[in-house]
Amino acid sequence: MDDGDTADDIMDATYRALCTHGYADLTMQDIADESDKSKAALHYHYDSKHDLLCAFLEYLYDGFVDRIEDPAGETPHERLLSLIDSVLDKPDDGSEEFGTAILEIRAHAPYEPGFRERLTKFDDYLVDELEVILEDGIADGTFKSDLDADETAQFIVTVLTGAATERVTTGRPVKCTRRMLTEYVETHLLDGQQEVTA
Amino acid sequence: MDDGDTADDIMDATYRALCTHGYADLTMQDIADESDKSKAALHYHYDSKHDLLCAFLEYLYDGFVDRIEDPAGETPHERLLSLIDSVLDKPDDGSEEFGTAILEIRAHAPYEPGFRERLTKFDDYLVDELEVILEDGIADGTFKSDLDADETAQFIVTVLTGAATERVTTGRPVKCTRRMLTEYVETHLLDGQQEVTA
Numbered sequence: 090m091d092d093g094d095t096a097d098d099i100m101d102a103t104y105r106a107l108c109t110h111g112y113a114d115l116t117m118q119d120i121a122d123e124s125d126k127s128k129a130a131l132h133y134h135y136d137s138k139h140d141l142l143c144a145f146l147e148y149l150y151d152g153f154v155d156r157i158e159d160p161a162g163e164t165p166h167e168r169l170l171s172l173i174d175s176v177l178d179k180p181d182d183g184s185e186e187f188g189t190a191i192l193e194i195r196a197h198a199p200y201e202p203g204f205r206e207r208l209t210k211f212d213d214y215l216v217d218e219l220e221v222i223l224e225d226g227i228a229d230g231t232f233k234s235d236l237d238a239d240e241t242a243q244f245i246v247t248v249l250t251g252a253a254t255e256r257v258t259t260g261r262p263v264k265c266t267r268r269m270l271t272e273y274v275e276t277h278l279l280d281g282q283q284e285v286t287a
Numbered sequence: 288m289d290d291g292d293t294a295d296d297i298m299d300a301t302y303r304a305l306c307t308h309g310y311a312d313l314t315m316q317d318i319a320d321e322s323d324k325s326k327a328a329l330h331y332h333y334d335s336k337h338d339l340l341c342a343f344l345e346y347l348y349d350g351f352v353d354r355i356e357d358p359a360g361e362t363p364h365e366r367l368l369s370l371i372d373s374v375l376d377k378p379d380d381g382s383e384e385f386g387t388a389i390l391e392i393r394a395h396a397p398y399e400p401g402f403r404e405r406l407t408k409f410d411d412y413l414v415d416e417l418e419v420i421l422e423d424g425i426a427d428g429t430f431k432s433d434l435d436a437d438e439t440a441q442f443i444v445t446v447l448t449g450a451a452t453e454r455v456t457t458g459r460p461v462k463c464t465r466r467m468l469t470e471y472v473e474t475h476l477l478d479g480q481q482e483v484t485a
Contacts (some may be wrong), residue, residue, distance in 0.1 A: 171363070196393070212459075246449075250453055252449070255445060261410075
């Protein structure tokens, strides 16, 4: 087993341990119990739980990028809706528990610069991806020409973050958010004058 | 000192203790240390930290209702923007630490039905307040007649929740959210045909 496999095994074990124990009570032993490694072996690879969790956030980030890059669809409009769906639909089993653990980690970000830095990367990446699609759509006349692509992208990320927080906090399903975001895209971003000006 | 004053003192001490220690590490002793009561006196009023924190969420809820009910403004449009501002602008000193503690409590909601029930009340109240303003504005022609007041209110709450989460997680200030929500209200909710149809 090379180091890549070992790292993946530890990351998988961390995922399961977070789903089972949450973030606040998580110990290196809990992670070891979910893997075929000893606690000592974990400490060989990661100095501390903090280092392991920073590596885990990077591992999640790589998965997030794989999942949302190049969204399905032919047009900027379709690609925008695909991207929104990819973020709203969590792909994993046990995603409720995992979403909860991630919100705990988010709440800990002010105390842990290593967490904040990595969590910010998720938001920045998502803003950038949305911005590219919006700019493509402005250029080809799909979206309104006076749209501020950067601020609109940040606004959509805020909505998606709110939906994820509400899912954990109140258990509210995301389907209302999906419907309202779709409506926002269709009536607020799409260039209604397209046919007139074409 | 009557029981009301005692309860208020304990709530104030809980606020300070949460700002200082966060939620995860908070003990009854930390709260006692911020008050002029002993830990035993706190246990006389509240059986457990969980009970005290449920009472604290109810205390916050009362303050939230006082703060956002009857927002300033003559028209539904002005009242809607005032209400959004009241939620985005945190009134308290130490609000960054407090916002963090509240997000920790939110992340704990799935494990604590008492928390979830009380946190849901905040969102429900805010949705109801927004809905009343939206309905007033639909009735008087301020807002588009085909607006779904309930879903629009929920969408705005999702945006406000997202802004609060981002402030904790990435430190992003709320001013972009304020600008985009204002634009959303003006170009998406306001009835642009008002003068034509009036």
